[in-house]
Amino acid sequence: MAVGASTASIIRTDDSHILETSSLVGQDITMQSPFPDILSEDYPDFRAEISKNRFAVIKNAVPRERAIQYEAKAHAWLNSFEAGLDLDDPSTWLAENLPLANSIGSYAHYCVAHEKFVWEARQEPGVLDAFSKLWETDRLLVSFDSLNVTLPNRRDTPRREPWEHIDQSPLRRGVHCVQGIINLSPSGPEDGGLVVFPGSHKLNDEFFDAKSRTDKESWQPLKDVYLFGADELKWFASRGVVAHKVCAEPGDLIMWDSRTIHYGAEPTERSSQIRTVIYATYSPAALASPDQLKLKREAFQSYSGTSHWPHMYIVPRSNIPLFPDRTVDPRGRNEPLEKPELTDKLLKLGGMKDY
Ligand SMILES: O=C(O)CCC(=O)C(=O)O
Numbered sequence: 001m002a003v004g005a006s007t008a009s010i011i012r013t014d015d016s017h018i019l020e021t022s023s024l025v026g027q028d029i030t031m032q033s034p035f036p037d038i039l040s041e042d043y044p045d046f047r048a049e050i051s052k053n054r055f056a057v058i059k060n061a062v063p064r065e066r067a068i069q070y071e072a073k074a075h076a077w078l079n080s081f082e083a084g085l086d087l088d089d090p091s092t093w094l095a096e097n098l099p100l101a102n103s104i105g106s107y108a109h110y111c112v113a114h115e116k117f118v119w120e121a122r123q124e125p126g127v128l129d130a131f132s133k134l135w136e137t138d139r140l141l142v143s144f145d146s147l148n149v150t151l152p153n154r155r156d157t158p159r160r161e162p163w164e165h166i167d168q169s170p171l172r173r174g175v176h177c178v179q180g181i182i183n184l185s186p187s188g189p190e191d192g193g194l195v196v197f198p199g200s201h202k203l204n205d206e207f208f209d210a211k212s213r214t215d216k217e218s219w220q221p222l223k224d225v226y227l228f229g230a231d232e233l234k235w236f237a238s239r240g241v242v243a244h245k246v247c248a249e250p251g252d253l254i255m256w257d258s259r260t261i262h263y264g265a266e267p268t269e270r271s272s273q274i275r276t277v278i279y280a281t282y283s284p285a286a287l288a289s290p291d292q293l294k295l296k297r298e299a300f301q302s303y304s305g306t307s308h309w310p311h312m313y314i315v316p317r318s319n320i321p322l323f324p325d326r327t328v329d330p331r332g333r334n335e336p337l338e339k340p341e342l343t344d345k346l347l348k349l350g351g352m353k354d355y
């Protein structure tokens with residue numbers, strides 16, 4: 001696994017994920033899955049569904065009433081920045097009343113990845129059970145990912161266009177990462193939520209193998225994301241791949257294979273539902289290299305978020321974001337509003353304590 005990755009050095013940046021890979025260009029450095037057989041349609045539970053469709057909704061992984069409490073905490077967090085914001089009054093839903101979002105419209109700065117309620121949601125037994133079952137171990141790491149609170153029909157900003165992508169480097173082959181969304185608000189057909197393209201994962205290898213050499217040179221082993229252009233999507237569409245909006249209720253856990261093309265859809269103009277989700281992905285701790293674990297620990301200690309990945313592709317985010325004109329946001333934070341209780345479980349999931 002990870003042939004060549006150790007020769008590369010990570011340059012830390014804020015929102016961009018740059019890896020120096022000049023020494024890798026031109027080599028055959030595809031990395032096979034450490035778990036080629038992890039998904040099978042023979043399982044008697046949600047794993048069969050993930051195997052077949054590459055996504056699944058695990059109902060009530062979090063009891064509904066606790067999900068509603070996490071949603072309230074998320075909204076209180078959003079309200080902690082500007083007095084002018086009132087989530088019941090859409091006329092106040094303006095950029096100047098909101099913290100800075102990242103490139104996908106979610107909140108990754110201000111130590112939010114280490115807020116108490118986020119850590120509590122990540123330690124929900126039903127969520128841990130699902131990932132433990134999937135990976136056949138309870139020795140897991142969790143991602144330090146972002147919080148998404150999407151306000152529908154914002155008046156000050158156009159609706160985000162679909163941004164179809166996968167969250168696995170084209171150099172990685174097979175299942176390396178299964179992502180999770182802890183869903184805290186209703187997500188019906190018109191509401192904001194995950195859109196997946198079932199079956200797309202089966203076509204990725206063929207698609208990427210056919211790409212030209214110059215395209216391939218831009219791929220990086222620890223840059224686990226690939227954004228598809230309109231023409232590229234046509235290639236998938238002509239092979240029968242179509243979009244599917246995943247619907248879910250508060251407390252449901254959505255899981256999907258990172259090789260499945262997907263994006264987070266904005267609520268349509270017919271929805272008035274605020275979308276609130278926590279991104280949380282888990283993978284076996286044994287897969288983390290010492291270098292990546294070191295980065296993860298540094299991120300933990302500085303309350304930083306990283307990427308969607310728990311054990312690799314650890315890209316620490318600054319907690320003091322920059323405005324578009326590159327000036328520093330004075331609302332930047334060095335610690336969460338409410339610190340989590342550092343339980344044994346939390347420290348292990350966070351990579352701070354060995355199993
Ligand atoms: O917001 C979403 O539903 C999807 C976001 C996303 O692309 C991801 O978590 O990888």
Ligand SMILES: [Fe+2]
Binds near residue numbers: 167262263
């Ligand atoms: Fe994604």
